[in-house]
Amino acid sequence: MVPFRLYRHLIPQLAAAARSPSAPKAAASCAPRRIPPLPALAMAAYGTGVCADSKLLFRQLFEKESSTYTYLLADVGDPEKPAVLIDPVDRTVDRDLNLIKELGLKLIYAMNTHVHADHVTGTGLIKTKLPGAKSVISKASGAKADQSVEHGDKIYFGKLFLEVRATPGHTAGCVTYVTGDSPDQPSPRMAFTGDALIIRACGRTDFQGGSSDQLYQSVHSQIFTLPKDTLLYPAHDYKGFTVTTVEEEVAYNARLSKDKVPAN
Numbered sequence: 001m002v003p004f005r006l007y008r009h010l011i012p013q014l015a016a017a018a019r020s021p022s023a024p025k026a027a028a029s030c031a032p033r034r035i036p037p038l039p040a041l042a043m044a045a046y047g048t049g050v051c052a053d054s055k056l057l058f059r060q061l062f063e064k065e066s067s068t069y070t071y072l073l074a075d076v077g078d079p080e081k082p083a084v085l086i087d088p089v090d091r092t093v094d095r096d097l098n099l100i101k102e103l104g105l106k107l108i109y110a111m112n113t114h115v116h117a118d119h120v121t122g123t124g125l126i127k128t129k130l131p132g133a134k135s136v137i138s139k140a141s142g143a144k145a146d147q148s149v150e151h152g153d154k155i156y157f158g159k160l161f162l163e164v165r166a167t168p169g170h171t172a173g174c175v176t177y178v179t180g181d182s183p184d185q186p187s188p189r190m191a192f193t194g195d196a197l198i199i200r201a202c203g204r205t206d207f208q209g210g211s212s213d214q215l216y217q218s219v220h221s222q223i224f225t226l227p228k229d230t231l232l233y234p235a236h237d238y239k240g241f242t243v244t245t246v247e248e249e250v251a252y253n254a255r256l257s258k259d260k261v262p263a264n
């Protein structure tokens with residue numbers, strides 16, 4: 001049984017379809033009524049509901065040993081359904097690639113927000129299994145990838161794109177990927193913050209070339225300046241949270257919302 005809440009937002013479309021002259025009449029008998037499939041509407045239901053007629057397919061996937069989130073985004077308005085995976089983990093590559101296959105998507109980029117200390121990235125494995133997919137990481141990370149990106153670059157998948165924002169501090173090469181800000185892009189915007197911002201916390205800065213000063217500056221200049229309804233998706237969560245917003249973190253993130261205290 002599909003939970004009602006998943007389809008609640010489709011009620012106006014379903015009601016309109018039922019009013020249409022071509023809608024099948026209700027059967028007079030007690031025989032089970034055959035519900036015709038609604039492929040277009042079903043595809044819309046995969047999305048976050050962040051945008052009424054969004055072409056974005058979005059999934060948040062979890063790897064429990066390292067408490068890591070992997071994000072799948074695809075432009076399902078494009079006939080090829082081009083997709084990107086952000087922060088894939090080696091242990092869950094098969095799960096993710098099976099999902100991509102089931103949904104009929106074409107993975108074009110496997111991207112990382114940074115070089116991960118806590119798990120092995122799945123990008124290498126993905127490239128052996130799907131040779132067409134290209135790996136992406138920031139140039140500043142010093143890691144090898146098919147595409148090295150820098151602050152301000154745009155990564156297109158179909159008509160949708162992610163903008164690269166440099167957010168160093170947890171590591172020197174950390175970036176945040178942010179959905180575009182034009183009317184044809186998802187609204188509200190979505191930012192994949194890696195370990196720069198974790199819900200009500202932030203990435204540790206005591207190793208991997210970390211700097212708390214730089215991290216504070218990154219979050220304030222590149223994340224807190226986004227519209228306050230921007231949805232923030234971190235690379236990890238250790239408390240069961242899934243998503244937050246700029247407005248919430250500005251108000252409640254005890255590590256990042258206070259004024260900067262100069263070091264003695």
Ligand SMILES: N[C@@H](CCC(=O)N[C@@H](CSS)C(=O)NCC(=O)O)C(=O)O
Nearest residue numbers: 116117118195198201202203204236238
């Ligand atoms: N606090 C975590 C411990 C795991 C950890 O250190 N995670 C890193 C990200 S992976 S390098 C981190 O930056 N955590 C933020 C923090 O505040 O610890 C746990 O609760 O298991």
